[in-house]
Amino acid sequence: MHRRALDSLTPQERAELADLIRDHVTNAVLDEHRGWHQMHGPGGMSGPGSGERFFAFHRNFIGKLEDSLRSQGKNQFVPLPTWNPIEPIPPEFSHPERSTNSPGIALPSWATIAGGTQGSPIFGYTALDQFQSSDELGRALGANFHGAVHNTIGGDMGTFASPRDPIFYPWHAFLDDIWSRWEGLPSPGGGTGGASRCFIATAAYGSELEPPVIFLREFRDDVVLQSRFQKPFGKILNIYYSFSPPIAEQMRKHRLLKYAMKYSLVWPFVVLAKAAALVIRPFVKQK
Ligand SMILES: [Cu+2]
Structure with missing residues (x-):
């Protein structure tokens, strides 16, 4: 599943999507997210809420928004577009009490297919295809990148109530898209989706x-x-x-x-x- 970028939408489309997200996030949705993190932890580089389980929970959580968009006939927003944290948050996705709308955090080159010279946390990998499992990739992204974006934006994004901020969803769609790209890479035994290789x-x-x-x-x-x-x-x-x-x-x-x-x-x-x-x-x- 390939996701498009939020900035490929028109301002009108973005405004509509941001409102649809705000409507979707009821207290029950916030409780589901908070409850999961209270039980499993914030993510990070290790522990029960990190790695593959971190990815899987959030893919499912985004999936519920996508189901709701589909049921309202808003298929143009499915799959949910991504927001890259090197870009400023689009004004249509405004939210009160952020520390900044421009966290300016670049995707590390080790999390791309092209790769680069930076080594990933924990494993020291320099490109996406070097990760041996979803779990490794999730833990490396959780070691710094994921939390840095949440905490730099601040406000609700720095708490377990982060889905209250409408940029939460495109941000997690961006992380999910990195996982999808990894899943699409050929595994050493042939075929794709070497998700765990077990x-x-x-x-x-x-x-x-x-x-x-x-x-x-x-x-x-x-x-x-x-x-x-x-x-x-x-x-x-x-x-x-x-x-x-x-x-x-x-x-x-x-x-x-x-x-x-x-x-x-x-x-x-x-x-x-x-x-x-x-x-x-x-x-x-x-x-
Ligand atoms: Cu979360």
Whole structure:
């Protein structure tokens, strides 16, 4: 899904969209957003509200606005356009009590397909295709960029009531668009949408947001790839990435294969990994 930029709309269109957003944001909508963040935290570079779950919640949250726009026949605003924080906030999206309408924060080059010389926080990647999972990308964007924009604008944007400010939605559409671009990149095993690259586990559980899939991803990123077993394990992972996408594809088509793989392979592997995590932890480098 490719989103267009807010500044490709006419001022009249922007004014209409800003009003539609203001109408959409009821107390129930604010409560949903606040409640999620109170339970999961502000996002940032680690923790339950960061990374992939941060992306997924906000994509769904924007999706509800888009559903509402569609139901009002306002399809011209779907997918929701993006606002790039290097641009001043368009006057049609005005909101009282901001510290500034021009945060002037540039998208870091590591979050672009072209890349650049800047290294991302946490991982040191220099271009979008180097991120190995949605989770890594979300955590790197959450380490600074996401919060800096919220806090520099200030006012409601600096709080969990941020959707009260109509620029919230185009701003999160901009972050979502970075995720979409990453999802569209080819993965090493072929095909696109290497969202988690735990292909077989994702196919077995039906979603990359299922707890066992999240556990495996964290086990890979936070335990094994931080340990002295990093090199041999990296080689094994590359072999796995090369043969697993076609298997995952078949698992999505054939239910029996899906259940056979789930209980003969994935589930025992999760149990084994949980045990291994306890053994390997002492070998993990302290950061
Ligand atoms: Cu949020």
